[in-house]
Amino acid sequence: MSELSPIPVAALLHAGLLVSDLARAKVFYESVLxxxxxxxxxxxxxxxxxxxLGSGQQLHLMQLANPDADxxxxxxxxxxxxxxxxxxxxGALKSRLDAxxxxxxxxxxxxxALFCRDPDANTLEFVEVR
Incomplete structure (x- = not known):
C-alpha cells in the first residue's frame, strides 16, 4: 500500500442535519436559537x-427519512x-433554552459549554467564546 499525501482541508463549510418535521425544526432553529x-x-x-452561521459556514436542515430513527x-x-x-x-442562550x-x-x-437536542434528537454543543 502506498502512502497518500494529506489533502489540505481548509474549512468546514456546512453541517447537515436530518429533520422529520421542517416546520417544527424551523421554530426551534429560528425562534429559540x-x-x-x-x-x-x-x-x-x-x-x-x-x-x-458566518465565515462561509452554514447549517443545512434536510427533511428526509432518518436511517437512525430507532x-x-x-x-x-x-x-x-x-x-x-x-x-x-x-447566559442568553440558557435563558432562551429555559424559556x-x-x-x-x-x-x-x-x-x-452545554449540550442540547433539537426536536429530532440531533445533538448541538454550544461553546462560549470571547
Missing part, C-alpha cells in the same frame, strides 16, 4: 432550510455525534 435562513438554497427535491441516544449529548457552535453569551423548555446539560469537561 435565533438563526436567520440563508436565502439562496437551491431548488432541491426535498424540503429543507439553510442557515448562515437508535437509542445517550443521555448526555457530549457522548453522541454532534456539531459544536460558538456563542458569545452563554422554550429545552433541556440541556453542561459539558463534563468543565469548559463553558
Amino acid at each position: 435565533g438563526l436567520d435562513p440563508y436565502p439562496n438554497r437551491p431548488d432541491l427535491p426535498y424540503p429543507g432550510e439553510w442557515y448562515d 437508535s437509542v441516544r445517550p443521555e448526555h449529548g457530549g457522548r453522541d455525534r454532534h456539531i459544536a457552535l460558538a456563542v458569545r453569551n452563554m 422554550a423548555g429545552v433541556k440541556y446539560t453542561a459539558s463534563k469537561s468543565g469548559r463553558a
Whole structure:
C-alpha cells in the first residue's frame, strides 16, 4: 500500500442535519436559537432550510427519512455525534433554552459549554467564546 499525501482541508463549510418535521425544526432553529435562513438554497427535491452561521459556514436542515430513527441516544449529548457552535453569551442562550423548555446539560469537561437536542434528537454543543 502506498502512502497518500494529506489533502489540505481548509474549512468546514456546512453541517447537515436530518429533520422529520421542517416546520417544527424551523421554530426551534429560528425562534429559540435565533438563526436567520440563508436565502439562496437551491431548488432541491426535498424540503429543507439553510442557515448562515458566518465565515462561509452554514447549517443545512434536510427533511428526509432518518436511517437512525430507532437508535437509542445517550443521555448526555457530549457522548453522541454532534456539531459544536460558538456563542458569545452563554447566559442568553440558557435563558432562551429555559424559556422554550429545552433541556440541556453542561459539558463534563468543565469548559463553558452545554449540550442540547433539537426536536429530532440531533445533538448541538454550544461553546462560549470571547
